Amino acid sequence: DAGVTQSPTHLIKTRGQQVTLRCSPKSGHDTVSWYQQALGQGPQFIFQYYEEEERQRGNFPDRFSGHQFPNYSSELNVNALLLGDSALYLCASSKGLFGSPLHFGNGTRLTVT
Amino acid sequence: AQKVTQAQTEISVVEKEDVTLDCVYETRDTTYYLFWYKQPPSGELVFLIRRNSFDEQNEISGRYSWNFQKSTSSFNFTITASQVVDSAVYFCALGGAGKSTFGDGTTLTVKP
Numbered sequence: 001d002a003g004v005t006q007s008p009t010h011l012i013k014t015r016g017q018q019v020t021l022r023c024s025p026k027s028g029h030d031t032v033s034w035y036q037q038a039l040g041q042g043p044q045f046i047f048q049y050y051e052e053e054e055r056q057r058g059n060f061p062d063r064f065s066g067h068q069f070p071n072y073s074s075e076l077n078v079n080a081l082l083l084g085d086s087a088l089y090l091c092a093s094s095k096g097l098f099g100s101p102l103h104f105g106n107g108t109r110l111t112v113t
Numbered sequence: 114a115q116k117v118t119q120a121q122t123e124i125s126v127v128e129k130e131d132v133t134l135d136c137v138y139e140t141r142d143t144t145y146y147l148f149w150y151k152q153p154p155s156g157e158l159v160f161l162i163r164r165n166s167f168d169e170q171n172e173i174s175g176r177y178s179w180n181f182q183k184s185t186s187s188f189n190f191t192i193t194a195s196q197v198v199d200s201a202v203y204f205c206a207l208g209g210a211g212k213s214t215f216g217d218g219t220t221l222t223v224k225p
Contacts, residue, residue, distance in 0.1 A: 033212070042117075042204050042215030043158070056211040090158065097211050099146045099165065104158040 002027060004105035006091050012111045013081050021076040021108045025093030032074040033102065034066060035090040043090055049074055050097055078110075086112045115140045117207050119216035126195055127224050133191045134219050136205030142166075146208040147181065147188040152218070153201040161203075164188065195223045 005024045013019050025032050031050045035043035045058035049068035068074045072093075078085055088109050092102035116139040126132045138147065149161040162174065164181045171180050176196075180189045192199055202218040 035215075040217070042206075042217045043213075045212040045214065048211045058212060088156070092158075099163075099208060101148060101160040101163050102150075102158075102206075102213060103160065104150075106155075106157050 004091055004093050004103050006089075006105035006108050008108060009106065010109045010111075012113060014113055015081055015083060017081050018077065018079045019081060019110060021078075021089055021091075021110075022073070023076070023091030023093075023105060024073045025091075026103045029093035029095050029103065030072050031094045031097060031100070032068055032072065033092045033094070034074070034076045035092060036060075037088040037090055037107070039087075046076070048097075055097060081112045083112050086110060115142075115207050115214040117205050117214050117216035119205055119219050121219045122217075123220045123222070125222045125224065128197060129194050131191060131193050132195050132221065132223075133189055134203050134205070134221070136188045136190065136216060138186050138188065138205070138207045140207055148206040148208060148213065149179070149188075149190045150204045150206060150215075151201045152204065158204070162190070192221075195221075197223050197225055199223050 007022045033048040034046040037043045047057045048055045052068045063079045065077045088107045090107045091105045094100035118137045145166045147164045150158045152158045176193045178191045200223045202220050204215050204218045206213045206215045
């Protein structure tokens with residue numbers, strides 16, 4: 001039973017560029033959430049997708065956008081990259097919207113130079 | 114606004130010692146869930162335990178136990194007879210309708 005898979009594992013981009021990160025949820029899960037984890041900190045909630053709609057959003061600018069596909073997989077897009085966007089981006093899947101534990105992927109390490 | 118505070122940044126113990134990780138949370142929600150996650154050096158966050166706001170019964174699962182006290186907004190986690198493989202960063206998280214709010218983690222080092 002495959003868990004949450006994320007691609008790519010590492011990415012190096014230049015300031016001002018755009019990036020797309022991808023996530024496939026754990027089998028049986030229908031909800032995907034994205035988190036940003038800076039070094040030495042806990043994950044920060046970016047947004048959550050359920051039934052192909054953004055259901056909740058954290059305190060992130062509109063440069064961060066996403067999408068969920070009919071097969072429940074998801075993409076995170078970041079436009080106009082800033083140096084401060086360098087972080088580990090974690091995808092988490094769960095069942096339903098409330099109270100289910102999150103199952104995380106290994107993350108995508110994004111470095112912006 | 115929701116907030117999770119893990120006051121202990123780093124803890125170091127010797128194998129077989131018991132260790133308790135502290136977590137204090139803030140929320141205005143009446144219904145919520147509390148979680149503990151483990152992030153080993155390999156990086157993948159792993160779910161450990163969950164407790165909902167209506168159930169203050171404390172439980173033991175193997176070497177793990179947890180103490181949920183709504184009156185003090187605390188959700189502490191204890192590892193009994195720690196092992197080297199328990200070395201990791203442990204995160205406490207508060208979950209409501211959708212988003213989970215994480216603390217900044219406690220780095221646990223278990224020395225042989």
